[in-house]
Amino acid sequence: MPAQANANVIALQLEKVRDKVPLLYERDDILLTMIQQRGDIEKVSSRNMRLPLQVNPGGKAGSYNADGGDLGRGSGTIYDVAQVSPIFFRFAIEITKLVEYATTGRERAVENSTKREVANGMKQFRAFLDKLIQTAGNGVLGTISSFATTTWTMATPPGAALVYVGQTLQVYDSTLTTNRGTCNVVAADPISPTQTITVDANPGGLTNGDVIVHDGLSGAQPTSLFGIKYHQNNATTGTWLNLNRATYPVQLQTPRVNAGNAALTPANVRLAINKVRKALGINHLSKLIAYMAVEQEHAWENLGITVSQIIKEGGGGGSNDLDLLFTGRKTMSGIPIKSSVNADQTRVDFLDLSHWGRAVLKDIDFYEVNGNTVFPIYGASGGLAASYIFYFDTAFQVWSDSPRSGAFIDTLARPAGY
Amino acid sequence: MIQVIRERHETPESVARRLCLAGGTNRYGEANYRAVWGWNRLGWIGGKFEDRDGRGDLIREVVELRWEPKYPQLNRWHVERWVPAEAYGSPRAWCAQTMECAGGRSVAALGPYPERGEYEHCFTLQGSRGEFVQLTPTIAEHVARAIEWARGRNPAAQRAKLYEREAREERAYEEWAFEVMDDGTPAFGGVPMVAVG
Numbered sequence: 001m002p003a004q005a006n007a008n009v010i011a012l013q014l015e016k017v018r019d020k021v022p023l024l025y026e027r028d029d030i031l032l033t034m035i036q037q038r039g040d041i042e043k044v045s046s047r048n049m050r051l052p053l054q055v056n057p058g059g060k061a062g063s064y065n066a067d068g069g070d071l072g073r074g075s076g077t078i079y080d081v082a083q084v085s086p087i088f089f090r091f092a093i094e095i096t097k098l099v100e101y102a103t104t105g106r107e108r109a110v111e112n113s114t115k116r117e118v119a120n121g122m123k124q125f126r127a128f129l130d131k132l133i134q135t136a137g138n139g140v141l142g143t144i145s146s147f148a149t150t151t152w153t154m155a156t157p158p159g160a161a162l163v164y165v166g167q168t169l170q171v172y173d174s175t176l177t178t179n180r181g182t183c184n185v186v187a188a189d190p191i192s193p194t195q196t197i198t199v200d201a202n203p204g205g206l207t208n209g210d211v212i213v214h215d216g217l218s219g220a221q222p223t224s225l226f227g228i229k230y231h232q233n234n235a236t237t238g239t240w241l242n243l244n245r246a247t248y249p250v251q252l253q254t255p256r257v258n259a260g261n262a263a264l265t266p267a268n269v270r271l272a273i274n275k276v277r278k279a280l281g282i283n284h285l286s287k288l289i290a291y292m293a294v295e296q297e298h299a300w301e302n303l304g305i306t307v308s309q310i311i312k313e314g315g316g317g318g319s320n321d322l323d324l325l326f327t328g329r330k331t332m333s334g335i336p337i338k339s340s341v342n343a344d345q346t347r348v349d350f351l352d353l354s355h356w357g358r359a360v361l362k363d364i365d366f367y368e369v370n371g372n373t374v375f376p377i378y379g380a381s382g383g384l385a386a387s388y389i390f391y392f393d394t395a396f397q398v399w400s401d402s403p404r405s406g407a408f409i410d411t412l413a414r415p416a417g418y
Numbered sequence: 419m420i421q422v423i424r425e426r427h428e429t430p431e432s433v434a435r436r437l438c439l440a441g442g443t444n445r446y447g448e449a450n451y452r453a454v455w456g457w458n459r460l461g462w463i464g465g466k467f468e469d470r471d472g473r474g475d476l477i478r479e480v481v482e483l484r485w486e487p488k489y490p491q492l493n494r495w496h497v498e499r500w501v502p503a504e505a506y507g508s509p510r511a512w513c514a515q516t517m518e519c520a521g522g523r524s525v526a527a528l529g530p531y532p533e534r535g536e537y538e539h540c541f542t543l544q545g546s547r548g549e550f551v552q553l554t555p556t557i558a559e560h561v562a563r564a565i566e567w568a569r570g571r572n573p574a575a576q577r578a579k580l581y582e583r584e585a586r587e588e589r590a591y592e593e594w595a596f597e598v599m600d601d602g603t604p605a606f607g608g609v610p611m612v613a614v615g
Contacts, residue, residue: 115599
């Protein structure tokens with residue numbers, strides 16, 4: 001009987017924390033988890049989930065001649081079916097034997113380091129998926145506007161906001177046809193105006209205008225998580241959830257306000273909100289949130305017509321009962337603001353999340369093979385390497401059953417200093 | 419049975435006076451700040467309206483300019499701040515930005531150019547869970563002073579504060595996550611208690 005290795009008991013340690021994984025994942029503080037798994041939808045199988053949509057009303061209205069006139073024929077409501085199929089995502093965590101040796105306290109220390117890796121890994125996985133939900137459904141995380149050796153200057157939006165250090169990226173040409181190869185991010189600067197990322201080695205044939213996508217995608221025009229820019233889109237060509245946008249150019253179009261590279265104004269906001277009201281009813285705004293990057297939240301503050309968060313932190317005349325009114329409820333023309341460092345820096349999206357949902361094939365959990373959740377790594381010799389690996393995986397897709405229930409402002413200028 | 423479909427309230431004189439004292443007046447001698455009741459505050463909305471019934475089914479489409487409630491929270495008090503006309507660009511730019519073509523007609527989606535400026539939304543008076551809060555002169559003054567205070571802040575400091583908030587939320591998540599993961603750990607991390615003294 002071989003000696004028991006940590007890799008043999010690490011599975012037990014992971015088992016101890018297993019029930020906490022969904023808790024870490026489903027915390028309601030990022031856009032991804034604000035979009036709920038819908039209780040009215042069955043867990044989907046590997047077949048497409050079908051969303052029946054009422055695309056056109058039925059009935060023929062008109063006057064008629066009661067003195068023997070022809071009342072004419074009628075018509076019925078027209079439905080079509082949108083379809084979504086889940087995408088599998090994984091997050092691999094690899095721990096070396098040194099972690100075990102470097103921590104004191106034997107099993108307890110190992111268990112704590114495992115727990116810490118689970119917590120850190122889950123945070124990073126959630127962040128990765130939240131970054132994906134900002135995209136247009138093709139996995140594109142950025143566009144390389146220029147490069148100098150292995151430092152790439154990224155076009156804004158989204159700049160370097162959607163990558164993290166250590167992430168494996170793939171580079172495609174601008175038409176998403178040619179996969180130029182992979183690289184790893186060694187540095188990323190999403191804050192400064194230059195918006196650069198540095199990689200370990202450039203893929204062959206790298207060209208200005210190439211795009212970066214996340215690891216795991218393959219083939220031309222890959223499909224990834226359907227994000228905000230997929231569902232909140234005013235295109236009249238292409239497909240949306242397997243429906244041809246050209247067939248329903250009005251029904252599938254999200255109202256857009258083009259800011260023309262100018263700064264955010266109250267008029268932009270009112271135009272966008274009013275477009276929703278005109279389409280859905282004057283009082284149909286109660287569920288909207290204004291989703292934007294921190295930059296646009298700052299632009300809104302710069303207009304000087306909102307109560308900034310700073311007040312709560314000490315500037316508003318000290319703490320008293322009135323400060324309860326300022327508990328983070330910043331609004332944009334009465335619509336609650338939800339901001340994110342991952343959101344497009346030049347957009348404001350008005351989202352009605354009651355029309356959004358997640359079609360889930362597999363809930364977040366450890367990847368499991370015959371009851372095993374942790375796996376050894378093998379060295380080049382074929383012997384064991386001094387490390388082990390475990391994975392989180394999940395399979396889902398994001399859908400919206402009413403693209404017209406939102407609106408967006410795009411091509412906004414970023415405030416000075418970004 | 420009497421059904422109230424539209425509840426209107428005028429702003430109390432005492433509230434208006436306190437807001438005027440706190441925020442001053444604009445170039446027209448009007449208060450920079452004012453409080454309005456949601457149902458009283460109307461604004462222009464122009465374009466193609468899709469009128470729907472209670473089930474959400476489309477009844478008709480009509481292109482027109484309507485005078486409708488401006489804010490979604492109808493049964494709440496709102497504090498507004500006056501914004502000068504120049505903040506909306508030139509009349510020509512306003513026209514270019516807000517004119518919508520629908521059904522062969524051009525309609526100004528936000529109505530005519532606000533040549534005397536316009537009052538814009540600052541704050542909806544409600545509790546942290548969205549509950550109704552009555553407007554009092556003290557609250558109105560506090561809100562106006564808070565907004566004025568925020569306006570005086572350095573934009574760079576404001577920006578830094580926003581990123582600090584994001585970092586704080588990140589740290590809060592991490593702390594919470596480690597607490598969740600450690601909640602099965604014995605008290606004091608399993609270290610035996612030692613008698614002192």
